[in-house]
Amino acid sequence: MVDVTLAPTMRRPEKIYSAKATTDTRLLVLAPVAMVLTELVLGWLRGAYLTPGATTDGAVRSMFSYDATSLITLGTVLAFFVGHLAPVNWLRDNLFSSVGNAVMTLFGLILIYGMLSGLFGFSVSHATWTGDNGEACRPNSGACWPMVHAKFAQFMYGRYPDGERWRVNLTYFLAAIGLVPLMIPRVPYKLQNAIFVFGVFPIIAFFLLVGGVPGLPHVATEYWGGLLVTLVVASVGITASFPLGIMLALGRRSRMPLVRWASVTFIEFVRGVPLITVLFMASVMLPLFLPPGWNIDKLLRALVGVALFAAAYMAETIRGGLQAIPRGQFEAADAIGLNYRQKMSMIVLPQALKLVIPGIVNTFIGLFKDTSLVLIIGLFDLLGIVQQNNTDQKWLAPTNAMTGYLFAGFIFWIFCFGMSRYSAFVERNLSSNEKR
Amino acid sequence: MKHTMKLGLAAALAIAGATATASAQAPKTLDTVKQRGSLNCGVGTGLAGFGQPDDKGAWTGLDVDFCRAIAAAVFNDPQKVTFKPLSAKERFTALQSGEIDVLARNSTWTISRDSSLGLAFVATNYYDGQGFMVKKSLNVKSAKELKGASVCVQTGTTTELNLADFFRSNKLDYKPVVFEKNDEVVAAYDANRCDAFTTDASGLYAERLRMKNPDENIVLPEIISKEPLAPAVRQGDSQWFTIVRWVHFAMLNAEELGVTQKNVDEMLASANPDVKRMLGKEGEFGKGIGLENDWVVRIVKAVGNYGESYERNVGSGSRLKIDRGLNKQWSQGGLQYAPPIR
Numbered sequence: 001m002v003d004v005t006l007a008p009t010m011r012r013p014e015k016i017y018s019a020k021a022t023t024d025t026r027l028l029v030l031a032p033v034a035m036v037l038t039e040l041v042l043g044w045l046r047g048a049y050l051t052p053g054a055t056t057d058g059a060v061r062s063m064f065s066y067d068a069t070s071l072i073t074l075g076t077v078l079a080f081f082v083g084h085l086a087p088v089n090w091l092r093d094n095l096f097s098s099v100g101n102a103v104m105t106l107f108g109l110i111l112i113y114g115m116l117s118g119l120f121g122f123s124v125s126h127a128t129w130t131g132d133n134g135e136a137c138r139p140n141s142g143a144c145w146p147m148v149h150a151k152f153a154q155f156m157y158g159r160y161p162d163g164e165r166w167r168v169n170l171t172y173f174l175a176a177i178g179l180v181p182l183m184i185p186r187v188p189y190k191l192q193n194a195i196f197v198f199g200v201f202p203i204i205a206f207f208l209l210v211g212g213v214p215g216l217p218h219v220a221t222e223y224w225g226g227l228l229v230t231l232v233v234a235s236v237g238i239t240a241s242f243p244l245g246i247m248l249a250l251g252r253r254s255r256m257p258l259v260r261w262a263s264v265t266f267i268e269f270v271r272g273v274p275l276i277t278v279l280f281m282a283s284v285m286l287p288l289f290l291p292p293g294w295n296i297d298k299l300l301r302a303l304v305g306v307a308l309f310a311a312a313y314m315a316e317t318i319r320g321g322l323q324a325i326p327r328g329q330f331e332a333a334d335a336i337g338l339n340y341r342q343k344m345s346m347i348v349l350p351q352a353l354k355l356v357i358p359g360i361v362n363t364f365i366g367l368f369k370d371t372s373l374v375l376i377i378g379l380f381d382l383l384g385i386v387q388q389n390n391t392d393q394k395w396l397a398p399t400n401a402m403t404g405y406l407f408a409g410f411i412f413w414i415f416c417f418g419m420s421r422y423s424a425f426v427e428r429n430l431s432s433n434e435k436r
Numbered sequence: 437m438k439h440t441m442k443l444g445l446a447a448a449l450a451i452a453g454a455t456a457t458a459s460a461q462a463p464k465t466l467d468t469v470k471q472r473g474s475l476n477c478g479v480g481t482g483l484a485g486f487g488q489p490d491d492k493g494a495w496t497g498l499d500v501d502f503c504r505a506i507a508a509a510v511f512n513d514p515q516k517v518t519f520k521p522l523s524a525k526e527r528f529t530a531l532q533s534g535e536i537d538v539l540a541r542n543s544t545w546t547i548s549r550d551s552s553l554g555l556a557f558v559a560t561n562y563y564d565g566q567g568f569m570v571k572k573s574l575n576v577k578s579a580k581e582l583k584g585a586s587v588c589v590q591t592g593t594t595t596e597l598n599l600a601d602f603f604r605s606n607k608l609d610y611k612p613v614v615f616e617k618n619d620e621v622v623a624a625y626d627a628n629r630c631d632a633f634t635t636d637a638s639g640l641y642a643e644r645l646r647m648k649n650p651d652e653n654i655v656l657p658e659i660i661s662k663e664p665l666a667p668a669v670r671q672g673d674s675q676w677f678t679i680v681r682w683v684h685f686a687m688l689n690a691e692e693l694g695v696t697q698k699n700v701d702e703m704l705a706s707a708n709p710d711v712k713r714m715l716g717k718e719g720e721f722g723k724g725i726g727l728e729n730d731w732v733v734r735i736v737k738a739v740g741n742y743g744e745s746y747e748r749n750v751g752s753g754s755r756l757k758i759d760r761g762l763n764k765q766w767s768q769g770g771l772q773y774a775p776p777i778r
Contacts, residue, residue: 133755134645134755138648150491151491153492153493154489154491154492154493158493159489159493159494162492220518222518222520225493280525283526283529284525284526284529285529287529287530287532287533287534287535288529288532288533290533295534295535375481375523376523376525376526377523377526378481378520378521378522378523378526380481380521384481387481387482388481388482388488388489388521389482389489390482391482391483391484391488391642392482392484392488392489392490392491393484393485393488393642393645393754393755393756394490394491394755396484396642396645396646396755397645397646398626398646398647398648400646401619401646
């Protein structure tokens with residue numbers, strides 16, 4: 001292998017910065033997570049005292065006031081983390097080093113407390129946990145969780161037929177089997193693993209989800225919905241846009257005019273039009289151009305649109321990385337007699353891609369959230385199906401809409417936050433390899 | 437190829453209806469539906485009482501029942517419907533392009549939609565109109581008493597214009613409190629930022645359930661705009677138009693003659709000539725419109741008569757509890773009037 005080490009001076013400041021940032025973010029992330037868990041356990045304990053149909057509010061108030069509980073929880077958790085991670089010196093150096101900083105710290109703490117207690121008040125203390133319809137949720141000012149419970153399967157699978165949902169689960173399971181070892185650097189057989197994930201798995205997943213083969217009845221895509229659609233659109237978009245983006249980025253820097261102009265035209269055209277317009281055109285205009293009776297599957301339209309879109313943005317991100325590679329690297333590769341493919345795949349791309357990991361992940365996260373736009377062409381992703389169920393008269397109540405949005409937001413947050421954390425891990429991992 | 441694409445684009449951009457009529461020269465809809473084995477029914481993306489998912493994700497509602505009734509009449513199986521949820525913007529294109537066979541999506545029947553869009557509205561299955569909701573504590577019995585009131589309304593809608601017209605024609609002053617989103621309007625009204633809240637009456641009843649204390653709010657009797665909600669089909673297929681229209685009339689006639697989901701089998705033995713004709717014991721009326729003679733029996737067994745469907749989805753049997761009002765039978769003082777089956 002060719003050594004791709006960068007000059008040490010270029011690396012050091014970044015390294016120090018990232019190490020520090022990691023500690024801080026960990027603290028910031030762990031504290032709320034611990035708080036959520038504590039509150040959930042508390043909520044569950046409170047729930048255990050209740051008979052079905054009763055409300056949490058009254059029972060809690062009779063035991064001890066809600067504000068006091070939250071304050072105690074917050075105090076305990078903060079004390080635990082601060083005490084656990086650093087002595088008083090750390091507090092003095094970082095949070096109370098001057099009068100101004102002390103005021104800022106206190107202000108920040110009040111702000112955090114205000115936001116968190118509001119969130120916990122809504123989602124836990126003032127929430128409704130049991131009930132059969134919207135009336136059960138009306139007395140409480142908090143979330144209407146029985147609604148989410150009743151509709152959970154719909155939020156996950158949409159209208160995918162009950163008896164066939166195991167196929168979705170099996171697909172998720174296979175995806176996990178393929179992805180988890182691929183994502184852990186120490187696990188061997190990366191090539192075989194990648195072939196499974198990107199070559200074999202999509203075919204299996206296609207037949208599992210769509211069906212139409214003996215033993216697996218056909219499930220039309222209009223029955224798909226919820227998180228399933230979100231994940232299908234996002235994962236197809238992500239997997240298709242990455243190689244396409246690399247090709248477009250290389251094409252844009254190519255010396256062959258035809259290739260270059262084709263790439264430039266595509267990228268600039270796609271970036272010049274909003275995704276929502278393309279989806280809208282595909283759903284409203286396309287059917288008018290096609291002969292009667294012709295119908296392109298809606299989900300397919302969305303998939304193609306989203307993948308091409310993400311590819312254009314990905315291309316520009318990757319091109320940024322390519323431009324950051326010093327000319328010397330190209331020349332060195334030419335000097336040792338590598339051809340174009342070898343030069344790109346062994347020297348330029350590994351360095352370029354590593355440089356733009358934050359940008360790539362940014363595009364992926366944006367893409368994941370953009371999947372909600374498929375709502376306008378009548379496909380129901382997680383957000384869409386939540387919105388749709390907000391109209392169910394059985395559950396109409398003052399807070400049911402907010403509860404649905406909170407739930408959808410939480411699921412989106414889990415995925416996006418997971419992606420961003422994994423990218424941070426990959427970056428650290430790649431920089432530590434560099435030390436050798 | 438490129439040329440035709442350009443032409444198509446230009447035509448489509450000029451008037452969507454122009455291309456629609458061209459693409460509508462398809463085989464007869466009834467044959468297409470039968471061949472496909474299911475009815476493609478365009479519904480909304482969710483409207484309480486009219487087209488909404490239940491806990492299991494199955495569609496329910498007044499408009500949904502209408503599609504199930506057509507499927508029952510054609511296939512004798514109300515489950516043979518594929519529901520296509522459509523946004524407000526794509527609903528008419530979906531019908532023009534043949535993606536759906538019937539649009540039952542609380543669409544207001546207007547002359548421009550009847551003419552330029554290439555649609556044919558079959559019959560009004562729900563007479564809606566803009567109404568007012570006020571707090572009971574205001575002690576107002578009529579919208580005409582709303583002199584000087586502040587009214588919460590969604591901006592940029594016909595609702596806002598109707599509101600202005602109503603107060604101007606009644607020479608009353610009022611203070612509009614406008615918001616961008618419907619949710620904001622409801623929240624503002626619920627937080628006592630205005631005395632009254634206005635939107636379509638069917639929406640008022642659904643929004644009332646979102647309020648902290650629904651019973652403290654009442655809907656005033658005045659309806660200040662006409663919103664006849666009607667299912668639609670493509671122009672140019674009179675057979676299909678007739679079938680869809682008569683499915684609605686059949687549900688109305690069944691209610692008028694007292695035929696319900698429960699007693700339909702007993703009614704088969706009825707001596708009343710009207711009932712006999714309707715249920716296919718006399719005459720060939722079902723065959724006459726391209727269906728079987730027991731078409732009404734199938735419909736009523738599947739979804740009940742119009743009154744039953746109404747009460748179950750939006751009326752007393754639902755949480756919305758919307759008064760029948762204009763949707764009563766003509767004999768009860770309402771507007772629902774079906775031509776006789778004979």
